[in-house]
Amino acid sequence: MSLRDPSRRLGHTIHELGTVESTQIVAARMAVGGAPEGTVVTAAHQTGGRGRRGRCWVDAAGESLLMSVILRPPGRPEEAPRLSLVAGIAVVDALRSLAGLRARIRWPNDVLVGERKICGILPEAATSGPDTLAHVILGIGLNVNQAFFADAWRTLATSVRMETGGVSGLGETRRSVLEALDDWYERFLTTGLPGLREAWLERAYSIGRKVRAGDGRVGVVVDLADDGALVIRTDSGETMRILTGEVTMEAADAARH
Ligand code: BTN
Numbered sequence: 001m002s003l004r005d006p007s008r009r010l011g012h013t014i015h016e017l018g019t020v021e022s023t024q025i026v027a028a029r030m031a032v033g034g035a036p037e038g039t040v041v042t043a044a045h046q047t048g049g050r051g052r053r054g055r056c057w058v059d060a061a062g063e064s065l066l067m068s069v070i071l072r073p074p075g076r077p078e079e080a081p082r083l084s085l086v087a088g089i090a091v092v093d094a095l096r097s098l099a100g101l102r103a104r105i106r107w108p109n110d111v112l113v114g115e116r117k118i119c120g121i122l123p124e125a126a127t128s129g130p131d132t133l134a135h136v137i138l139g140i141g142l143n144v145n146q147a148f149f150a151d152a153w154r155t156l157a158t159s160v161r162m163e164t165g166g167v168s169g170l171g172e173t174r175r176s177v178l179e180a181l182d183d184w185y186e187r188f189l190t191t192g193l194p195g196l197r198e199a200w201l202e203r204a205y206s207i208g209r210k211v212r213a214g215d216g217r218v219g220v221v222v223d224l225a226d227d228g229a230l231v232i233r234t235d236s237g238e239t240m241r242i243l244t245g246e247v248t249m250e251a252a253d254a255a256r257h
Contacts (some may be wrong), residue, residue: 013176021048028067037072065142080125084109090180104205116158214245
């Protein structure tokens with residue numbers, strides 16, 4: 001089914017699908033075919049859901065919000081990851097207004113409630129030349145109605161239902177996330193990331209925590225740079241930036257200050 005609301009930049013057209021391999025793939029095909037910015041693809045279930053860094057995103061049919069949004073921001077391809085930060089702010093706000101949840105953003109692309117992940121964000125960029133961004137497919141996977149998670153995810157993941165005890169409508173959840181994303185994306189287009197820095201810091205899980213970058217650097221997170229890099233201070237007092245790659249938490253509570 002396709003829904004239309006021409007008054008919005010994001011979500012003016014929503015393609016609601018049943019089972020797909022990945023909404024990222026469907027949305028990318030539509031983007032290449034000329035679909036306008038703000039076109040949204042959702043699915044009830046994905047057989048090959050994509051996560052960050054080549055991981056899988058597994059869902060149980062009908063329990064999650066699985067959504068990909070076509071964006072066409074100006075800028076260079078390497079700026080695409082900034083959209084994770086925009087989406088993180090929007091998801092935190094949507095969870096607060098929908099369910100009264102206090103969620104926080106773990107840089108760069110996870111949204112947590114407490115210590116558990118409730119949402120993952122995946123921006124996938126396509127280029128039309130070495131320096132030109134053609135589009136970004138912004139994928140959002142939000143755990144909504146799962147009653148439990150099995151195996152390794154048992155202690156790592158949560159859902160809106162597990163946090164509130166209530167079942168939520170996926171349509172209402174989608175609307176809330178899209179409205180918040182529409183607002184924050186508009187602000188991002190006007191001000192760039194610097195205009196969202198305060199909002200990100202207010203919602204950040206990572207600040208004050210000790211992290212290890214993929215290249216082995218360790219430090220306490222002290223800020224978000226204007227280009228979206230995480231700013232860390234090492235034990236020797238040096239300030240460094242982490243712009244890409246994997247970041248893991250180091251004995252977080254011991255490191256808080
Ligand atoms: C992560 O945390 O690794 C990012 C997960 C992103 C999952 C969403 S679900 C909707 C969209 N389609 C996909 O295949 N992936 C994203």
